[in-house]
Structures are given as structure tokens and as C-alpha cells.
Amino acid sequence: MKRLYFLTVIPFIGMLGFLPFANRVEPFVLGMPFVMFWVVLWTVLTSATLAIMYKLDPRNKEDEKK
Template sequence: MKPIYFLALLPFIGLLVGIPFANRMTPYVLGMPFLLFWNVLWVVLTSILLAIMYKFDPKRKESGNE
């Protein structure tokens, strides 16, 4: 397994393991409670991480789909 595929674990860790630590109502970020902001942040970060994985995927480069 290529090391680039380990980036797919980060959203899992951020969303499932980080939720108990981010479970706060009082701090508001961008007008949202912190827990909602945390979830939205990880949705955006997941998209970015998947784009990075796609860009550096060795199987995609071998097949010529660049």
C-alpha cells in the first residue's frame, strides 16, 4: 500500500475521534457552533485530501490519465 493512501485516514480520525474533543457550544466560529464548524471543516478538508490523493496516485500516472 502506498503511503499516499494513508491520507484517507485523516478524515476518519478528524470526524470520529475528534468529535468528543470538539463538542462545544459556546465558541462560535463563522457564526456556527464549534461542533458544526468542525464537521464543515472536515468535509472541506476531505475534498482537499482526496484531490491530493488523486494528483499523486501512481496508478493514475501509469494508466496515462493525466
């Protein structure tokens, strides 16, 4: 159960930990500078990670039974 909460560390490391390596303007991805694409990408991945955590959390399944 507690291992599930370690998934929240992945977006934090991805967005802030690797940002110095992604801090450049070129190349352009989808018409955005790379650093802006990096932030948008991790925003979407954070939502996906939280959705996975929600589906895997056993406490959410208890509410469905009631």
C-alpha cells in the same frame, strides 16, 4: 504507493476521533456552533485530502499517457 492510501485515515481520525473534544456549542465560528464548524471543516479537508491523493497516485498518470 500503499503509503498514499494512509492519507484516507486522516479525515476519519479528525472528524470522528477528535469529535468528543470538539463537542461544544460555544465559541461560535463563522456564525456556526463550534461542533457544526468542526464537521464542515473536516468535510472540506476531506475533499482536499482526496484531491491530493488523486494528484499523487501514479495510476492516474498512466491514463493521461494513453
